[in-house]
Amino acid sequence: MSGRVFNLEMDGRSSMNENExxxxxxxxxxxxxxxxxxxxxWLTGNDHDAQDVVQEASLRAFKFFGGFRGGSSRSWLxxxxxxxxxxxxxxxxxxxxxxQSTEELHSVEDPSANPYTLxxxxxxxxxxxxxxxxxxxxxxxxxxxxxxxxCSYKEIAAVTGVPIGTVMSRLARARKQLQEILNxxxxxxx
Amino acid sequence: MNxxxxxxxLAAYSDGELDLTRTLEIEEHLEICESCREAVEGLSALKxxxxxxxxxxxxxxxxxxxxxxxxxxxxxxxxxSHFWQMGGWGAGLAMAACLSIGLFLGAxxxxxxxxxxxxxxxxxxxxxxxxxxxxxxxxxxxxxxxxKPWFDGKIDFAPPVQDLSRNGFPLxxxxxxxxxxxxxxxxxxxxxxxxxxxxxxxxxGNEAETSSPTSQQGYNLVHWRKSGMTFWAVSxxxxxxxxxxxxxxxxxxxxxxxxxx
Numbered sequence: 001m002s003g004r005v006f007n008l009e010m011d012g013r014s015s016m017n018e019n020e021x022x023x024x025x026x027x028x029x030x031x032x033x034x035x036x037x038x039x040x041x042w043l044t045g046n047d048h049d050a051q052d053v054v055q056e057a058s059l060r061a062f063k064f065f066g067g068f069r070g071g072s073s074r075s076w077l078x079x080x081x082x083x084x085x086x087x088x089x090x091x092x093x094x095x096x097x098x099x100q101s102t103e104e105l106h107s108v109e110d111p112s113a114n115p116y117t118l119x120x121x122x123x124x125x126x127x128x129x130x131x132x133x134x135x136x137x138x139x140x141x142x143x144x145x146x147x148x149x150x151c152s153y154k155e156i157a158a159v160t161g162v163p164i165g166t167v168m169s170r171l172a173r174a175r176k177q178l179q180e181i182l183n184x185x186x187x188x189x190x
Numbered sequence: 191m192n193x194x195x196x197x198x199x200l201a202a203y204s205d206g207e208l209d210l211t212r213t214l215e216i217e218e219h220l221e222i223c224e225s226c227r228e229a230v231e232g233l234s235a236l237k238x239x240x241x242x243x244x245x246x247x248x249x250x251x252x253x254x255x256x257x258x259x260x261x262x263x264x265x266x267x268x269x270x271s272h273f274w275q276m277g278g279w280g281a282g283l284a285m286a287a288c289l290s291i292g293l294f295l296g297a298x299x300x301x302x303x304x305x306x307x308x309x310x311x312x313x314x315x316x317x318x319x320x321x322x323x324x325x326x327x328x329x330x331x332x333x334x335x336x337x338k339p340w341f342d343g344k345i346d347f348a349p350p351v352q353d354l355s356r357n358g359f360p361l362x363x364x365x366x367x368x369x370x371x372x373x374x375x376x377x378x379x380x381x382x383x384x385x386x387x388x389x390x391x392x393x394x395g396n397e398a399e400t401s402s403p404t405s406q407q408g409y410n411l412v413h414w415r416k417s418g419m420t421f422w423a424v425s426x427x428x429x430x431x432x433x434x435x436x437x438x439x440x441x442x443x444x445x446x447x448x449x450x451x
Binding site: 037055132179 | 201202205207232233236237239240241242243244245246247248249250253254256257258260261262330332362382383
């Protein structure tokens with residue numbers, strides 16, 4: 001406690017609040033560091049850039065922690081990670097940012113067709129990983145949030161900033177494309 | 191519920207996002223409709239394949255440590271308590287004892303070469319500790335106008351503080367440290383993944399003039415003096431880039447306590 005007295009003499013107030021804030025942050029937000037890194041790793045495609053993004057996102061998260069009003073701390077952190085990633089993408093790989101998923105613009109859904117086969121059942125670990133890596137970034141992020149993070153549609157809508165209807169249609173297209181890649185991959189096997 | 195409606199809601203059903211009523215309606219339909227059942231199984235197989243096949247990447251240990259280390263911690267009550275806690279200060283204790291008895295050891299210590307060796311050693315230890323323990327920064331800010339005034343009242347000098355983002359070395363915070371008998375200011379910069387600790391204290395005139403870069407335990411150190419201050423940059427960053435960092439620091443005009451930009 002003598003540390004606190006020292007801070008009061010020196011600083012008035014801010015150090016003490018900062019420390020409490022840091023402790024709270026560590027307790028509430030840091031448990032989701034794996035989720036943050038997993039998302040950043042899938043989005044950036046490599047460890048180095050993922051660490052940069054998470055580091056930056058964590059600093060911003062702490063800075064904004066005062067504005068966190070409860071609710072899902074995981075979604076809150078993932079939102080910051082995702083936004084940090086897209087800022088980073090614009091600075092480091094601007095050409096990727098302009099790759100709109102033309103799926104959304106041109107695809108016509110045929111509700112009677114069954115897009116899913118059972119090929120996926122036998123897909124190898126490598127095939128699955130490579131298939132996800134091939135997806136356009138907006139499809140990849142929704143697959144990661146849904147299938148690896150088990151986020152609800154509502155959480156995905158919050159993190160990605162789109163309406164739930166868009167989440168559902170984007171998820172359907174992402175899964176369809178994944179299925180097609182896996183079908184293709186298995187078809188090439190002797 | 192018919193096939194057309196079911197197909198539209200299949201994914202939501204499979205993802206557990208439907209209300210109870212519609213969930214039950216779909217399950218009733220699935221009992222009698224093989225093609226819809228196949229669709230559900232196919233989607234289920236895909237989801238299982240993703241969950242089972244796609245790696246879930248966990249945060250590496252060094253990332254976790256860096257994030258924790260970047261959170262602010264309280265300044266030690268007195269620099270002396272910091273002093274006593276460090277294992278590497280045993281030699282310092284012995285020196286103090288000898289000085290009070292006689293001066294012959296003191297004469298040895300204050301030869302410039304010996305002094306410099308000890309300072310290098312302490313700087314390296316401090317750098318390593320700052321990375322491992324939860325005490326990298328006392329003030330976390332990329333804004334030099336926040337970091338610089340933070341030192342007011344805590345130390346008996348005003349360290350020059352500049353953000354060097356446009357040179358590729360963003361400022362990320364500051365802290366106090368204790369090197370060879372005095373409290374020093376430390377500014378923390380980042381170059382990609384590498385942390386640079388920039389130690390600053392007023393020159394006493396005893397130190398060696400600016401000398402060539404050195405290294406210890408795999409860490410690189412660059413040293414210079416300017417405007418009455420001694421600077422030591424310590425990092426695992428390579429020497430070439432660390433020298434670029436030192437040049438970037440050196441070439442910035444002193445803020446002199448007035449606002450810039």
